[in-house]
Amino acid sequence: MPVTRDAVMAELNRLSLPNGETLVSKDMIRAVTIDGDRVSFVIEAPTPEDARAMEPLRAAAQQLVEAINGVTAASVLLTAHGPAPKAPEPPSLKVGRHPTPQEGPAQIAGVDRILAVGSGKGGVGKSTVSSNLAVALAKQGRKVGLLDADIYGPSQPRMMGVNKRPASPDGKTIIPLQAHGVTMMSIGLMLDPAKAVVWRGPMLMGALQQMLGQVEWGKLDVLIVDLPPGTGDVQLTLCQKSDLTGAIVVSTPQDVALLDARKALDMFDTLNTPVLGLIENMSHYICPECGNEAHIFGNGGVAAEAEKIDVPFLGALPLHLDVRVAGDGGTPVAAGDGPLAEAYAGLAKRLVDGGMA
Numbered sequence: 001m002p003v004t005r006d007a008v009m010a011e012l013n014r015l016s017l018p019n020g021e022t023l024v025s026k027d028m029i030r031a032v033t034i035d036g037d038r039v040s041f042v043i044e045a046p047t048p049e050d051a052r053a054m055e056p057l058r059a060a061a062q063q064l065v066e067a068i069n070g071v072t073a074a075s076v077l078l079t080a081h082g083p084a085p086k087a088p089e090p091p092s093l094k095v096g097r098h099p100t101p102q103e104g105p106a107q108i109a110g111v112d113r114i115l116a117v118g119s120g121k122g123g124v125g126k127s128t129v130s131s132n133l134a135v136a137l138a139k140q141g142r143k144v145g146l147l148d149a150d151i152y153g154p155s156q157p158r159m160m161g162v163n164k165r166p167a168s169p170d171g172k173t174i175i176p177l178q179a180h181g182v183t184m185m186s187i188g189l190m191l192d193p194a195k196a197v198v199w200r201g202p203m204l205m206g207a208l209q210q211m212l213g214q215v216e217w218g219k220l221d222v223l224i225v226d227l228p229p230g231t232g233d234v235q236l237t238l239c240q241k242s243d244l245t246g247a248i249v250v251s252t253p254q255d256v257a258l259l260d261a262r263k264a265l266d267m268f269d270t271l272n273t274p275v276l277g278l279i280e281n282m283s284h285y286i287c288p289e290c291g292n293e294a295h296i297f298g299n300g301g302v303a304a305e306a307e308k309i310d311v312p313f314l315g316a317l318p319l320h321l322d323v324r325v326a327g328d329g330g331t332p333v334a335a336g337d338g339p340l341a342e343a344y345a346g347l348a349k350r351l352v353d354g355g356m357a
Contacts, residue, residue: 041077148185249261
């Protein structure tokens with residue numbers, strides 16, 4: 001007998017909250033997805049503080065659902081609807097300056113490989129791919145760093161669930177933060193998140209230079225750099241001033257996205273940066289109600305482009321609500337289990353097996 005949503009909700013309705021209500025009566029269950037004998041859903045708490053206190057309830061909910069006849073595995077994510085706590089005051093280190101003179105590309109002490117994740121345009125899920133790929137690589141035993149180089153629109157603090165200011169004990173070096181097994185750093189952790197970054201190109205270049213050279217990254221197998229969209233100052237600085245192993249280009253399959261992805265590919269070629277592969281994001285959508293597979297943005301365009309220019313096609317990633325919910329909640333979906341996590345695990349494995357990470 002197939003597993004139904006009603007059966008899942010009935011079991012979850014048995015879990016009582018301290019006030020006597022249930023997860024179901026409080027409308028805290030989101031994104032229930034049933035894929036054969038696997039069930040996934042999200043518990044959305046009112047605030048981050050409530051979410052932290054509800055981990056035992058999350059584990060109990062997973063255990064209850066896995067006990068349903070016909071269910072072999074359940075994936076339960078815990079997120080929060082409310083705002084994150086206010087961050088403390090920033091360190092005394094000033095971030096954002098004109099770049100310092102530098103003779104050629106510089107290596108980062110202790111970092112074996114630097115992979116840039118880029119795209120020709122915004123909105124293709126490049127930052128989502130970067131955070132999930134970093135977590136997936138860490139789960140496979142790699143020592144991974146994640147640098148959010150999108151100076152104007154940093155999103156990795158939210159996606160990785162980090163809001164603490166990095167320490168700077170001497171006003172020069174920056175101590176990065178840890179999240180989900182990944183060492184991470186973002187300009188968004190150093191500045192007021194409510195304020196716009198109003199900088200010209202030289203300030204962007206100087207800030208990137210600081211985050212590459214002044215952060216104590218430690219020993220890393222790979223540092224993933226989440227680039228801003230386009231082909232501007234940050235991309236030029238990274239390719240010309242760092243010992244970059246190569247670039248990965250993310251695009252959706254639609255023609256408009258591919259037009260801009262080709263510009264990113266041409267930029268990396270102009271800057272003599274090897275393109276290690278292409279990723280097709282939002283490749284398909286599977287309806288959680290009927291199971292129908294839809295190709296909202298088209299299908300196969302990135303794979304065809306990779307074959308055309310003779311670079312590896314690293315994989316196709318689905319469009320799914322859980323990916324968005326997990327990113328907004330600060331726990332990338334790759335940190336959990338299930339088909340979505342497995343998609344990123346497969347991508348990470350291809351990079352490791354290919355000697356790229």
